[in-house]
Amino acid sequence: MTQVRVPPRPRTIFTLAGVPVQVDPTAPVGAIGVWGMCWLLVGRRYPGRSVALRALLTCLWTGLFFSVFFLHSLGHIVSARAAGAPMGALVITATHWLTWYPNSGVPPQAHLGRAAGGPLANLAGLLIGHGLRRVLPSGPLGRDLAEAFLAFDAAIGAAALLPTPSFDGGALLKWSVYAATSSFPRAGRAVQAAGLGVSGFLSVLGLGALSSGRRWTGLVLAVSGLIAALESTRRE
Numbered sequence: 382m383t384q385v386r387v388p389p390r391p392r393t394i395f396t397l398a399g400v401p402v403q404v405d406p407t408a409p410v411g412a413i414g415v416w417g418m419c420w421l422l423v424g425r426r427y428p429g430r431s432v433a434l435r436a437l438l439t440c441l442w443t444g445l446f447f448s449v450f451f452l453h454s455l456g457h458i459v460s461a462r463a464a465g466a467p468m469g470a471l472v473i474t475a476t477h478w479l480t481w482y483p484n485s486g487v488p489p490q491a492h493l494g495r496a497a498g499g500p501l502a503n504l505a506g507l508l509i510g511h512g513l514r515r516v517l518p519s520g521p522l523g524r525d526l527a528e529a530f531l532a533f534d535a536a537i538g539a540a541a542l543l544p545t546p547s548f549d550g551g552a553l554l555k556w557s558v559y560a561a562t563s564s565f566p567r568a569g570r571a572v573q574a575a576g577l578g579v580s581g582f583l584s585v586l587g588l589g590a591l592s593s594g595r596r597w598t599g600l601v602l603a604v605s606g607l608i609a610a611l612e613s614t615r616r617e
């Protein structure tokens with residue numbers, strides 16, 4: 382995901398390929414949220430298993446989720462360097478994972494290059510996951526882990542490509558339109574229109590899920606649609 386704002390009081394916890402990975406005081410809330418999501422997913426995937434096995438698998442799936450996130454971020458780090466516009470920091474808060482670039486005054490091709498790296502890394506992740514799936518033995522501690530990795534990789538890659546302003550898809554659309562037209566207003570309008578389209582699509586899907594009794598799916602889709610609408614109408 383692409384952003385330029387840096388939250389208050391970030392603290393560097395380690396470096397990823399030479400780029401500081403920083404957290405703010407709210408970051409643990411996000412990590413707990415991911416753990417809770419994995420707890421629910423593991424419960425649905427393996428109903429009736431012991432609490433100990435569910436907790437173990439939840440920890441493993443949480444690790445897989447973050448490994449996919451860091452793979453995505455590594456893609457941005459590598460592509461930003463190749464584009465001559467390196468990343469300054471990767472900043473994690475409760476609600477956002479920000480790829481912070483200190484230099485925004487770079488050519489459109491550099492913006493496109495550094496935005497493309499994350500989704501391309503997810504594509505590489507899909508190939509790695511498929512390879513692991515073929516060699517691992519079946520079972521919750523074998524092939525199923527490769528399948529969870531594949532699912533997280535596909536989900537994060539697809540979400541990143543949504544054409545809303547803070548996401549890679551929005552950056553790719555904005556700078557593609559700008560490269561073609563040399564017009565910032567047209568590029569901005571294109572991203573706003575695409576974001577509102579995504580918002581409407583997610584909201585309709587959410588209402589459909591709610592009306593068919595899938596409460597949690599409907600709620601997640603409806604909230605995602607609302608966030609996409611707010612993102613798209615936000616002034617940059």
Ligand SMILES: [Zn+2]
Nearest residue numbers: 382499541549
């Ligand atoms: Zn990204």
